[in-house]
Amino acid sequence: MNGPAPAFRVWRFARKELREILRDRRTIITLVFMPVLLYPILSIAFNQYFMTNVVRTQRQRVGVGSAREKQIVEQLLQVGGKPAIEFEVVESPDIERDLRNLDLEYGVRTPKADVQTARGDDAPIDLQLIIIQNTPASQETTSALVERLQAGKNRVTRQSLPYKLGFATQLEADWFQRVIRQVPKNDSSVQLVYAPFESQNLDEDLRQKNIDLGVRILNAGHLQPGADVATVEFELAVAQYGLHSNEAAKLVAARITDANL
Numbered sequence: 001m002n003g004p005a006p007a008f009r010v011w012r013f014a015r016k017e018l019r020e021i022l023r024d025r026r027t028i029i030t031l032v033f034m035p036v037l038l039y040p041i042l043s044i045a046f047n048q049y050f051m052t053n054v055v056r057t058q059r060q061r062v063g064v065g066s067a068r069e070k071q072i073v074e075q076l077l078q079v080g081g082k083p084a085i086e087f088e089v090v091e092s093p094d095i096e097r098d099l100r101n102l103d104l105e106y107g108v109r110t111p112k113a114d115v116q117t118a119r120g121d122d123a124p125i126d127l128q129l130i131i132i133q134n135t136p137a138s139q140e141t142t143s144a145l146v147e148r149l150q151a152g153k154n155r156v157t158r159q160s161l162p163y164k165l166g167f168a169t170q171l172e173a174d175w176f177q178r179v180i181r182q183v184p185k186n187d188s189s190v191q192l193v194y195a196p197f198e199s200q201n202l203d204e205d206l207r208q209k210n211i212d213l214g215v216r217i218l219n220a221g222h223l224q225p226g227a228d229v230a231t232v233e234f235e236l237a238v239a240q241y242g243l244h245s246n247e248a249a250k251l252v253a254a255r256i257t258d259a260n261l
Contacts, residue, residue, distance in 0.1 A: 060141050063092030063104040068210075073108050073127075076152030087145060099132045106131055106145060127153075163248050166199030166211035168220070173197050175223045176215065179255050206237055213238055213249055215256075232256055 064070045074089045087106075092098045095107035107130030127149060131142060167173040173196040180196075199205045202214040214237035217223065222232060234256050236249050 059086045059088040060105045060145070061103070062087050062089045062145070063095045063098055063107045064089060065092065065095065065109060067091060069108070069110045072110055073149070076127075076149050078152070087148070095130055099130065105141065108149075163195065163213060164211045165196040165252065166202050166205050166214045167196055168199065168202065168216060170198040171223055172215070172217045172220055175217075176256070179258075202237065213252060215252065 062073065064073055070089050070091055077087055077089070089108075090104070092104060092107065095104065095109070098104040099107055109128040109130065110126065129142075129146065129149075165173070165176065167176065176196045196215075199211060199214070202211070202216065205211045206214050216235045216237070218233040218235065234253075236253060238249050
């Protein structure tokens, strides 16, 4: 006597198992509802992971309005530490437009009235952060950017950036540069870094804060090669009065006075 056909035995076994599955509600939930709930969560998690990794491997572009602001922000980021996320500071004539066009990830403004403070004046450095995108990945990079800028603000000192000195002529600027090189190593003024250069209009550059100190040599003819050695007469103009700017002015005056000895 022949037994049931193999196909029939398979069908009977499958029907029995299906009946057991349908009888157990927990099994139904595991087989049907768990994938429906779990797969979207896993998808979101993996997308977030990959987006974060992509952001970390790319340089985040930070736009600033001028070369001087670029120097300040780069300095703050440099002394603020080096986390996994890298930032590239670029000049942008229109920060909001470049942000909308996704040419920038962030914009940073340093108000002109506070640019001097990055050189060590009394008031804190004032930075304005501009951001348009608001995604989980951008929130992470924003936190990293703010953290580095804040750390840089806390660590930056008056030695971090050079004090820009304006002279009426390049001859005077070169002369002062030679004077600074002759400063003894134990002199306190070596704590300050100077950047002397020629200014076409000292008063205007001071008002615009393009320079920190203006130096006028009243008898510049004595600086010419071969001229008779004489006492150099000068006057100083300070762009912004504060504890450190006044100290810088005193040190500049001391250096010129020492050169007369």
